[in-house]
Amino acid sequence: MDNVLIPFFDGLVWQSKKYLxxxxxxxxxxxxxxxxxxxxxxxxxxxxxxxxxxxxxxSTSKAPKVGDRSKLLDEIEVFLKNNPSNYEIRDGRTFxxxxxxxxxxxxxxxxxxxxxxxxxxxxxxxxxxxxxxFLGLSGWKVNSHVQRGTEFEFEGKLxxxxxxxxxx
Numbered sequence: 001m002d003n004v005l006i007p008f009f010d011g012l013v014w015q016s017k018k019y020l021x022x023x024x025x026x027x028x029x030x031x032x033x034x035x036x037x038x039x040x041x042x043x044x045x046x047x048x049x050x051x052x053x054x055x056x057x058x059s060t061s062k063a064p065k066v067g068d069r070s071k072l073l074d075e076i077e078v079f080l081k082n083n084p085s086n087y088e089i090r091d092g093r094t095f096x097x098x099x100x101x102x103x104x105x106x107x108x109x110x111x112x113x114x115x116x117x118x119x120x121x122x123x124x125x126x127x128x129x130x131x132x133x134f135l136g137l138s139g140w141k142v143n144s145h146v147q148r149g150t151e152f153e154f155e156g157k158l159x160x161x162x163x164x165x166x167x168x
Contacts, residue, residue, distance in 0.1 A: 002029065020057060024049050027076055035086030036079075039098045042086075045079060048072050109163055111142065116151050116158040124164060131161060 006029070009022055028049055036042030052069060087103070088095045094103040111131045113123040125131035128146075129139035135154060137145075145152070145161045152159065 002033065017057060021053050024053050030080065031076075034080070034084070035096055035098075036083060038086055038096050039083075041079060041083075045072075045076055049076070110165065111146060111161050112164045113154070113159050114162050116160055121164075122157070122159065 006026060014022065028046060031037060031042050031046060037046060086096060086098050088097055096103055109128060111125050111128060112121045113131070114121055123134065125134065128142040132139045132142045142161055146163055149160065
């Protein structure tokens with residue numbers, strides 16, 4: 001997104017207060033991209049920025065004023081300068097330093113529909129939701145079948161749904 005969307009918006013000529021909202025959005029994006037939304041300091045900055053966005057920045061807004069905007073911008077600049085990424089790559093996985101844990105893998109889990117009688121793989125899907133669309137179920141329900149190992153009938157065949165290896 002930061003390779004395409006941000007340069008596109010940066011190239012526009014803004015003629016309204018939405019430019020300030022866009023500038024705030026870019027800062028929020030950077031804070032989140034660096035993983036600082038997992039820290040109390042990052043969350044406080046996000047709340048401070050969000051409280052001044054959209055109609056809250058208007059003089060007619062009934063929302064309580066949070067404080068000096070230039071002070072907030074200075075705090076953000078110092079914070080980002082002194083706090084590099086909260087992420088670290090360990091063994092090919094993203095580690096969140098402040099939480100001392102790994103980031104969940106955002107890639108979908110591949111699943112297959114397996115015949116209970118023959119053991120053959122009948123269909124394979126890239127995600128729970130793709131499998132669910134095929135079966136007429138929600139992705140959540142597919143996940144439930146996988147976790148419980150339940151067997152059920154589909155198109156006259158007794159089937160189960162199993163996780164399969166992603167082909168990366």
